[in-house]
Amino acid sequence: MHRRLRLGSVAVVVGVALAFAAPAMATADTVVATVPVGSTASASSATVLSPDGSRLYVSDSAGLVSMVDTATNTVVGSVPVASALGLAVSPDGSRLYVASSSTNTLAVVDTATLTVLTSVPVGSAPFGVAVSPNGSRVYVTNVNGAITSTTSVIDTATNTVVATISAAIGPRSIIASPDGSRLYLAHVAPASHDISVVDTVTNAVIATIPMGVFANAVTGFAISSDGHTLYAASTNADTVRVIDTATNTITATLDAGAGDGAYGLALTPDGTRLYVTNALANTVSVFDTATNAIVSTLAVGSTPRTIRISPDGAFAYVANTASDTVSVIAIDTFxxxxxxxxxxxxxxxxxxxxxxxxxxxxxxxxxxxxxxxxxxxxxxxxxxxxxxxxxxxxxxxxxxxxxxxxxxxxxxxxxxxxxAVAADAPIGLTATYASATAALTWAAPAFDGGEAITGYRIERSTDGSPFATLVGDTATTAVTYADATVAAGHTYAYRVSALTAVGASVPSNIASVTVPAASTPAGPASPTPAATSPVAARRGLADTGSDSTTPLLVGLGLLVAGAATVLVRRPARQS
CATH class of the missing domain: 2.60.40.10 (Immunoglobulins)
Structure with a gap:
């Protein structure tokens, strides 16, 4: 059950999200449609759904069985059957079985063509119909009988009665257990108003569930999917009895409301709620099967009797016998x-x-x-x-x-x-040269990507060559580095990446530094003569036995003699 259930599954992270959309549905537990059916349904208004829930069959005493398309909630066909009462559908949905009370037969209808294939003679005044879970047998209750009444057992392969179950008089409603091993017959007669339990292997009554006074006679059944709990409605007592099928004893009595006339029953597929038609109050009561308390009540048509719930639990269909309609209820889902x-x-x-x-x-x-x-x-x-x-x-x-x-x-x-993601790039990298070292300084990234910075990677380019790793991981969060491997006359470019558990960040900006070329070394110096004074010079010459004034006087004399000669000759040319 889904009720108050806390699913303990733990999801594992995957790379894609599963996305599912809930189907659009009408507001739940609300009458969403009213379908007119037949001309009068007051005698029976039996209903049955096809196994797939696509068709609803409704009988009426005027001798007609209507077929409703549950997708459109409209009558899409019908088949005439005299005094049609109880209905049942084969597990494969291909056959509809209809009790014809006035003809004492069971009509076998082809659901594809809505034609009567054959009519099987049964007992007197057939009323209720049930099909075994495997579809091999159909059971029909025959109401009339002087001392006892019968239930006919029909082989669906041959459409013949193969056995008759004798029980107390007045059997009307009938239901088979989910495993098909038991039948439950409700007797509605002053002399007999108990429930007979039948073994379907021996076709014999093996137990009787006493219901007490005649007012407790059962008008409708529902059984849990596991077959452990049988619910029986008593319209004259306005109650629903809860029966343990293992012991065939009544374990609880549900009060459906005094004077409301609890008549028909249906369980949701998950067994969490029991829907009860109240034929006198024109309502449907909803019981929480965990607490056996009424949790909601819905107004429907006039004199609701039988009720069916779709296999998916989404809708309930209520036959309103006095208004000749079917109320369609959208049901809450967990x-x-x-x-x-x-x-x-x-x-x-x-x-x-x-x-x-x-x-x-x-x-x-x-x-x-x-x-x-x-x-x-x-x-x-x-x-x-x-x-x-x-x-x-x-x-x-x-x-x-x-x-x-x-x-x-x-x-x-x-x-x-x-x-986490890789950190942002380090900020503001600078490079300066001093003392034969390139000094780098930067700031940590503004965003570390969700993981702590563990170090930095330093890359260097020399004279425009591709960047190569200088330091793979500084293994420290310090934001400075000194490169002492630079050489004179080269230009170096640097960039820095931050390292985290995710990996390296994108590099920082590029900072460059040029190392100056070295000065050319000087060669050996030429000898420079020591400075001397004129006196010292003369003294030097004297020391060598020479007179420095003699050559000068001789030269000066020659110069004067030359000049005189020129002066003498010039006047001679003029005369």
Whole structure:
């Protein structure tokens, strides 16, 4: 059961999110359609659904069985059967069995063509019809009898009666156990108003469930899917009896409302709710089978009797005998979270993933355990936001709603991993040269990507060559480095990357430095004569036995003699 069930499954993170959308449905536990059927249904208004739920068959005493398309809620065909009462459909949906009270026969109808294939003679005043789960047998209760009445057993392969079950008089309603091993017959007669339990192997009554006074005579049955619990409605007592089929004893009595006339019963497929038609109050009561309490009541048509619930539990169909209609009820469905995993996220990156949920009315979602990553919230049915911290986060989301008045929840636990990214580039790298060293300085990245910086990678380019790793990992968070391997006359360019557990960041800006060329070394110096005074010079010459004035006087005399000669000759040329 889904009721108050907290699913303990734990989701594992995957790379894609599963996205499912709940089908659009009408507001649940509400009459969403009223289908006119037949001309008068007051005598029986028996109903039965096809195994796939696509067709609803409704009988009426005017001798007509109507076929309703449940997709459109319209009558799409009919088949005439005199005094049509009880109905049953074969497990494959190909045959419809109709009790014809006035002709004491069972009509076998081809559902594809809506034609009567054959009529099988049965007992007197046939009323209720049931089919074995394997479809090999049809059981028909025959109401009339002086001391005892019978139930006819029909072989569906030959459409012949192969056995007759004798029981107390007045058998009307009939139901087979889910495994087909038992039949339950409700007797409605002053002399007999108990329930007979029949072994279908021996076709004999093996037990009787006493119902007490005649007012407790049963008008409708429902049985749990496991066959352990039988529900029996008594319209004159306004009650529903809960019967343990293992002991054939009444374990509880449900009060359907004084004077309401509880008549027909139907269980939801999950067994959580029992729907009871109240023929006198023109309502349907919904019981919580866990508490045996009424949780909601719906108004339907006039004199509702039989009720059927679709195989998927989405709709109930109520035959209103006095208004010749069928009320279609959209049924609440329990919440379920169909998203079982959520994708991982990345720090500082937008995150959004839907949580698919089903159920009517639409459940609300909330985080009921654990915690979401910082920066992520549950908005409606979507996890959204921007994670601001890395890590593994486990949390439980609960879907809550009120199903036919029953508080209901469904849980799903998720694990969401927020991954780190590479850090941003280091900031403001500079390079200067001094004392035969290139000194680098920078600032740490503004964003570390969600992981601590453990060191820096330094790359260098020499004279425009491609960058090569100078230091693979400084293994320190220091933001300075001295490169003492530079050589004079070269230009060096540097860039720095931050290192974290994720890897290296993109490089920083490029900073360059040029190392000056070295000065050319000087050669050996030429000898420079020592400075001397004229006196010293003369003294030197004297010391050598020479007179420095003699040559000068001789030269001066020659110069004067030359000049005189010129002066003498010039006047001679003029004369």
């Amino acid at each position: 919440p379920a979270i169909t998203t079982v995993t959520v994708p991982g996220g990345t720090i500082d990156a937008a995150y959004s993933t839907p949580i698919a949920v089903t159920g009517t009315p639409t459940p609300t979602l909330s985080v009921t355990a654990g915690s979401l990553p910082p920066g992520v919230t549950l908005s409606g049915t979507t996890l959204t936001g921007t994670p601001t911290a890395t890590g593994t986060y486990t949390f439980t989301i609960t879907a809550s709603s009120s199903v036919s008045g029953i508080p209901a929840t469904a849980d799903q636990t998720y694990t969401l991993v927020v991954a």
